[in-house]
Amino acid sequence: MTKLNSDCLYLVFNELNDKKSLYYCLLVNKEWCNLAVSILWKKYTHYNYRKSFSNIILSCLPPSSKQLLSDNNIKLPSTILSKPLLFNYISFCQFPSPRFIDSIVDMVFKNIESTKYDKRELLEQELYKLYISECKNNEELFWKTSLPLTLFPGAPTFFQELKSLTIDTNYIDSNALYEMAKFCTDLNELSIINYPQDELGFVSLIDAQRNLKRVKLGPFYEKGTHEKLNKALARKGNTIKKLYLCSVNINSSSFYSFLTSLVNLKKLSISNPKYYESQQYHVIPEFPELQYLDVCNFTCYEFYAKLIEKTKGNILRVSFCAAKKYNMNAIKNTGMLIKAIANNCSKIQSLSVHIDKNDFIHVKSLLLNCKNLIGIELMRSRSFFYDDPGDGDELLDMFAKFSPKSLICINLSGIWKYSLYGFEQFFESFRGRNLNSFNISDFRLNYEDHIQIIEKYINEGVLKTSNCTSYRYI
Known part of the structure; x- marks a missing residue:
């Protein structure tokens, strides 16, 4: 039998998506074992907080670290291995999350009633030193510690390999940022949690990047203009292709000027964009290449309608998720947004948006103009029209008459009134082109009769799945 070389075997093993299969590979021979061990530790270790894994990681600490901990009266578990390990397990791992490091520290001090902070920090320090010196080809780091990671042995090599960096500014100081900027220059993604008090450190780090593509800001709440950080982000305007703003509640229009x-x-x-919308309302940025727009807990549809009008027809997905308490002004402006999408987003494939009972004319235009639409979700506010159910039949009739052939996923929520005849006519219109999914919620209908219609068309192959059948068992 022809023998696969190690590279081919590694590619095959790496496609296995369950630990059980990889465990079986450990038992075949030494070569298979070596390959399977590396993949198991890379993929699954840091998602598993079992004590046995923590013991192996503590066993990987070098003698100098173990001696330092012992000299400071930090007693490691008696279950850690004293003999040399078969593998350098840490070299297989991705860098751990702060939570994983905390879990190991907690395990060591679990049965000790009172532990001084400096002892916990010392153990944390030695664990971080271990990972920084031994992790190979690591591309991600979540920095949530006050320890000077950039000064640890192996730091220059470790930080040079990073592609994604998340920093909680409550823990990191300016000296670390300046040090990092010296050799961390190939980041594709930078995330900043909590607004940095020292802007210059982050300016230095941002300016050092040669191909910064994704930026995540927040959550943070801060007063001020933050002019230096704003200008640093603006200097990367040609390379940044993805921007995430999460609860960036900075009440200063000048902060957002880098968007232009x-x-x-x-x-x-954008998530929780209260200040962003209110401050920037008179200055709508232009994103000609925009393809994806996702907004959560918004307050103003009109702002995003104007933003979409300034794009160049490349949008593929628009998704809006309202807060639990619907904003009256936002819901009233739904027609303006749907109209903007219908007129400017001919390539759109996925849409999730709220709808008012007066917006059907715009929905019709949307279905006629957007010939590549695959999935649509229309949400009607329960709080507005609970005692005024909308005409669900009219909505279904529009889908039946004007839906593009590409549309195969329809989700409707809110208070709508559907007749049995309306259901029948809707599903008949899709006979021959089929629906992948049809989901509705908060609907007013005769559950059993409507569900029977849905099940009929599932059995006939017109519809594949629907959440409606689950109502039978509620």
Whole structure:
């Protein structure tokens, strides 16, 4: 039998998506074992907080670290291995999350009633030193510690390999940022949690990047203009293609002025954009290359309608998720947004948006103009029209008459009234082109009769799946 070389075997093993299969590979022979061990430790170790894994990691500490801990009266578990390990397990691992490091520290001090902070920090320090010196080809780091990671042995090599960096500014100081900027220059993604008090350190780090593509800001709440950070981000306007703003509640219009420099932005994701919308309302940025727009807990549809009008027809997905308490002004402006999408997003494939009972004319235009639409979700506010159910039949009739052939996923929520005849006519219109999914919620209908219609068309192959059948068992 022809023998596969190690590279081929590694590619095959890496496609196995369950630990059980990889465990079986450990038992075949030494070569298979070596390959399977590396993949198991890379993929699964840091998602598993079992004591046995923690003991092996503590066993990987070098003698100098173990001696330092002992000299400071830090007693490691008696279950850690004293003999040399078969593998350098840490070299297989991705860098651990702060939570994983904390879990090991907690395990060591679990049965000790009172532990001084400096002892916990010393153990944490030795664990971070171990990973920084031994982790190979690591591309991600979540920095949430006050320890000077950039000064640890092997730091220059470790930070040179990083592609994604998340920093919680409550823990990191300016000296570390300046040090990092010396050899961390190939980041594709930079995330900043909590607004940095020292802007210059982050300016230095941002300026050092040669191909910064994704930026995540927040959550943070801060007063001030933050002019230096704003200008640093603007200088990367040609390379940044994805921007995530999460609860960036900075009440200063000048902070957001860097957005006008993001001429190649393809994805904009915003969560809790209260101040962003209110401060920037009179200055709508232009994103000609924008493809994805995701907004959560928004307050103003009109702002995003105007933003979409300034794009160049490349949008593929628009998704809006309202807060639990619907904003009256936002819901009233739904027609303006749907109209903007219908007129400017002919390539759109996925849409999730709220709808008012007066917006059907715009939905019709949307279905007629957007011939590549695959999935649509229309949400009607329960709080507005609970006692005024909308005409669900009219909505279904529009889908039946005007849906593009590409549309195969329809989700409807809110208070709508559907007749049995409306259901029948809707599903008959899709006979021959089929629906992958049809989901509705908060609907007013005769559950059993409507569900029977849905099940009929599932059995006939017109519809594949629907959440409606689950109502039978509620």
